[in-house]
Amino acid sequence: MVDNPFLVKMRTHGDLDGQEVDFVRSLCQRRETVHAGTELAPQGSNPEVVWIMLSGLACRHKSLEEGERQIVAFLVPGDLCDLQVAMLGRMDHTIEAMVESSVATITVLEVREILNCRPALTRALLMANLIDLATVREWVVNNGRRAALARVAHLLWELYLRHAAVGLVTDHMYRLPITQRDLADATSLSNVHVSRTLTRLREEGVLQWSARTVEIKKPERLREIAGFDPDYLHGAGQRTEPHGLRDA
Amino acid sequence: MVDNPFLVKMRTHGDLDGQEVDFVRSLCQRRETVHAGTELAPQGSNPEVVWIMLSGLACRHKSLEEGERQIVAFLVPGDLCDLQVAMLGRMDHTIEAMVESSVATITVLEVREILNCRPALTRALLMANLIDLATVREWVVNNGRRAALARVAHLLWELYLRHAAVGLVTDHMYRLPITQRDLADATSLSNVHVSRTLTRLREEGVLQWSARTVEIKKPERLREIAGFDPDYLHGAGQRTEPHGLRDA
């Protein structure tokens, strides 16, 4: 099993001392397993806790009339959701687990304690928040201005980097246990066109996606097709070529 | 002249006492006038201050190859930019004034002071941040899943509500001193198609846009065309029908 992905992420956003590392570990004690389809935070609800993804995959999505929906973010292990909403708002979208996932819950009180007494950790949380914001902005650009091929490539490359950043890439492969329809809902394409687009990427030997696992075969080419500029990840994707980050 | 729009906005996000009101006013003392086209924060820069828009209009945008660009947010009076970036990051996009604008600058030190000593104001800032985030997400939905007519309608209605929330709507009119190309860059459409779409809205008598001023003639119809759900503004757009909010 890899190390706690949330801890890994917090460490990349700032140097935590031993005490703070212990504190982060203790935060992730209260765990819960949710199965695929569970709505952690339905639209309209008032969450009283903040979730930390420890394993699995979740997404934020908004649905419009007629069953159409748009996914506006993926939550991978290490991500945490809705610091602000838990403190002062109502969900304007839904957070849903896409596969069986393990999450830790921390209370608003614990969050306040962090903000008051843990400057290094606070800084790391702010950084994570900044990256989340930048990522949504990049999605506007991606879904708005790039053609289907680049768009799908961009998303799969982003997810590759984000998984790599928390040690979840092995031999250029990461798990992506979602359907093409989910990918379509994230890229604002139709499921049919996502299928065609993936076929093209596969035929060009850029990547494989089977058994719920994405394998990047030509990283450089994929990045090029995607027109990817990693700035928006603010360093979280710097280990673009993870070397032997195996489970251990 | 209307009241300080930043103060108006902070007050809608929490009850500030007299002392805090004074403090907010004092924050907006150090003003600066920037002309159209000024890049307040170019991509790649490390801002050391936080801006507050007092008048005018600005946008965040990212450009791709070949001069294409995507606007990812508009900044109207009362908005403030980049709390987090000023504290810990580099700009991954550009903030640019679209017309001559008046901005106040506050230093990172002052921000820290607020976070440490002004709980009500801190709360209001967090709320503003939450709404900014929710707004970008809504843009993903808007640009990704709605047809051109609804998309343009949605954006113009959003801007209507946001101007109303800071007292900048009079007789269902607000100033929007931008070009159709700007609108196209925000909605991920071409300028030509924006032109056609606006013509349709005009022909249906829903709105007018001339002399850099948008006049909403059939609010209910516009909302309907847009498929607008105001949830994401978290109450900031509740005064949907401002009654005689005249300059005074």
Next chain:
DNA sequence: CGCAGTGTTGACACCGTTCAACCCTAGTGG
């Protein structure tokens, strides 16, 4: 007056959608 930027309109092309048929696989139950 001339110019440049902006907006409008028409013709046409194209990317992506929709609809439909079909395949493949995993899971279920007999």
Next chain:
DNA sequence: CCACTAGGGTTGAACGGTGTCAACACTGCG
């Protein structure tokens, strides 16, 4: 062990919304 089913993926054909290109109109300004 096989038959059946359901969901997901693939492929083809036709349609349509939006982009592109181009010409022209309008406006404000030097």
